[in-house]
Amino acid sequence: MHQPLEGESLAVDLLRDELGDAVSFASDILDSARRDKSGYESPSAPLAVVTPRTTEQVQAIMRIATQTRTPVVVRGAGTGLAGAAVAGDGEIVLSTLALNKLLEVSRDDELAVVQPGIINAELNEQLAPHGLWFAPDPASRAISTVGGNIATNAGGLLCAKYGVTRESVLGLKVVLADGRLLELGHRTVKGVTGLDFTALMIGSEGTLGVVVEATLRTRRLVSGPVAVISATFTSVEDAARASAVITASGLTPAVMELIGESAMVHISDYLGLGHPGGSQLIVQFDGPGALAEADAALTSITSLGGTAVLSGDRAEGERLFSLRRSFHPSIARLGTVLIEDVCVPRSALPAMFAAIGDIERRYGIVIPTVAHAGDGNLHPNFVFDGPEVPDTIWAAADEMFLTALRLGGTLTGEHGIGLLKRRWLRDELGDDQIELQRQVKRVFDPLGILNPGKVFTA
Numbered sequence: 272m273h274q275p276l277e278g279e280s281l282a283v284d285l286l287r288d289e290l291g292d293a294v295s296f297a298s299d300i301l302d303s304a305r306r307d308k309s310g311y312e313s314p315s316a317p318l319a320v321v322t323p324r325t326t327e328q329v330q331a332i333m334r335i336a337t338q339t340r341t342p343v344v345v346r347g348a349g350t351g352l353a354g355a356a357v358a359g360d361g362e363i364v365l366s367t368l369a370l371n372k373l374l375e376v377s378r379d380d381e382l383a384v385v386q387p388g389i390i391n392a393e394l395n396e397q398l399a400p401h402g403l404w405f406a407p408d409p410a411s412r413a414i415s416t417v418g419g420n421i422a423t424n425a426g427g428l429l430c431a432k433y434g435v436t437r438e439s440v441l442g443l444k445v446v447l448a449d450g451r452l453l454e455l456g457h458r459t460v461k462g463v464t465g466l467d468f469t470a471l472m473i474g475s476e477g478t479l480g481v482v483v484e485a486t487l488r489t490r491r492l493v494s495g496p497v498a499v500i501s502a503t504f505t506s507v508e509d510a511a512r513a514s515a516v517i518t519a520s521g522l523t524p525a526v527m528e529l530i531g532e533s534a535m536v537h538i539s540d541y542l543g544l545g546h547p548g549g550s551q552l553i554v555q556f557d558g559p560g561a562l563a564e565a566d567a568a569l570t571s572i573t574s575l576g577g578t579a580v581l582s583g584d585r586a587e588g589e590r591l592f593s594l595r596r597s598f599h600p601s602i603a604r605l606g607t608v609l610i611e612d613v614c615v616p617r618s619a620l621p622a623m624f625a626a627i628g629d630i631e632r633r634y635g636i637v638i639p640t641v642a643h644a645g646d647g648n649l650h651p652n653f654v655f656d657g658p659e660v661p662d663t664i665w666a667a668a669d670e671m672f673l674t675a676l677r678l679g680g681t682l683t684g685e686h687g688i689g690l691l692k693r694r695w696l697r698d699e700l701g702d703d704q705i706e707l708q709r710q711v712k713r714v715f716d717p718l719g720i721l722n723p724g725k726v727f728t729a
């Protein structure tokens with residue numbers, strides 16, 4: 272077991288003195304902070320888990336961390352898929368779960384002010400009586416925090432039309448590594464004063480500061496008809512081609528999800544449904560033009576060999592999306608899962624699916640894949656036994672990442688870099704940009720105590 276060093280013991284004493292019962296050393300609580308939902312597990316437990324109830328307490332934690340040079344891992348709900356919220360030896364975990372209030376709703380200005388630990392779906396339940404909603408809808412919306420969504424710039428099913436988290440954040444309050452409180456951004460729709468530090472914080476994975484409050488852009492609840500198409504294709508590449516054609520024709524689906532054949536088999540088994548075979552494309556349109564847009568999409572789908580059913584029933588749409596949301600649990604029971612997250616230009620989706628098929632054949636593995644096809648974001652999944660990722664899986668993943676980059680894409684559409692994608696960061700960013708990013712990190716966190724080792728290698 273790790274014996275606390277001198278600075279660590281001091282940090283623990285100071286935390287106890289200043290934060291009292293907000294500090295926990297319970298072994299089950301320390302142990303749960305060793306993992307997120309990526310399958311990665313830190314080899315040891317952190318020093319303490321601190322659950323502040325006020326911004327002042329967050330500032331106190333960061334002042335103590337700076338004074339004692341103790342690393343801090345900020346943690347929301349721990350549902351991340353990149354190992355970014357896992358903590359270990361000599362680290363303090365700062366849990367945001369008690370900072371979970373909706374502080375203000377303004378229907379007139381279409382905004383809401385929240386604390387970071389509020390759960391995404393609970394925020395939306397509280398916004399609904401005001402006729403408003405917060406658009407980012409990760410498939411983990413029932414279990415992930417808005418602070419975590421901001422720190423990972425989370426996407427979701429509706430992001431093709433309504434944008435990722437970045438498009439729904441107007442301003443942030445952030446506690447810096449030394450305990451100072453910054454107010455970033457604005458409550459206005461526009462705002463270009465100075466450098467855009469709000470954007471810099473979004474997706475920074477707890478490496479630059481602790482988000483303690485967020486002013487969110489909300490939207491009016493969408494009323495009127497919805498139209499949902501459920502289409503089956505014999506080949507996943509044809510399904511991907513249909514999605515690319517729908518995008519290229521200027522239609523704006525609210526949701527366009529693709530479920531590859533092996534993914535569909537696992538979902539059907541998990542839910543106890545009969546599986547007719549083939550890949551599934553689910554396309555939903557909303558708003559006044561929903562039915563006309565769906566008719567046009569249907570024509571494209573059938574001309575590309577899809578068998579499709581069009582429904583105007585909201586409940587049918589929800590049923591189809593619950594199939595999609597069952598994907599993660601359906602494969603989590605098969606073994607250890609490495610969930611990947613590449614994103615390519617939407618026109619390149621068919622080529623990316625073809626490349627995944629080629630990798631499957633050459634490595635003799637199956638890579639169940641789903642995609643937010645409306646924004647070109649694929650989740651190829653690698654399933655294996657035991658805690659260590661086998662070398663063949665890393666080699667197959669390596670080819671997949673490099674293919675995505677070659678097609679003009681990116682390593683991660685929404686899950687972030689964390690610990691698990693660091694080895695490919697240089698392939699995408701290049702030496703100069705990595706060095707600039709490290710320098711920015713040092714400006715915000717000169718002692719390197721915020722989530723050390725995440726995103727950037729030492």
Ligand SMILES: Cc1cc2nc3c(=O)[nH]c(=O)nc-3n(C[C@H](O)[C@H](O)[C@H](O)COP(=O)(O)OP(=O)(O)OC[C@H]3O[C@@H](n4cnc5c(N)ncnc54)[C@H](O)[C@@H]3O)c2cc1C
Nearest residue numbers: 347348349350351355410411416418419422426476477482
């Ligand atoms: C079943 C399932 C489905 C998922 N579907 C999606 C999806 O569709 N789209 C998607 O984008 N992701 C998805 N995810 C991944 C995950 O839910 C998201 O990354 C989510 O945004 C993480 O939120 P969290 O509260 O769990 O954050 P955590 O996992 O606790 O933390 C994630 C990162 O954010 C940092 N962080 C958290 N709170 C703060 C804060 N207040 N200030 C500064 N840094 C902070 C942490 O340090 C860490 O780096 C899914 C995960 C699961 C398990």
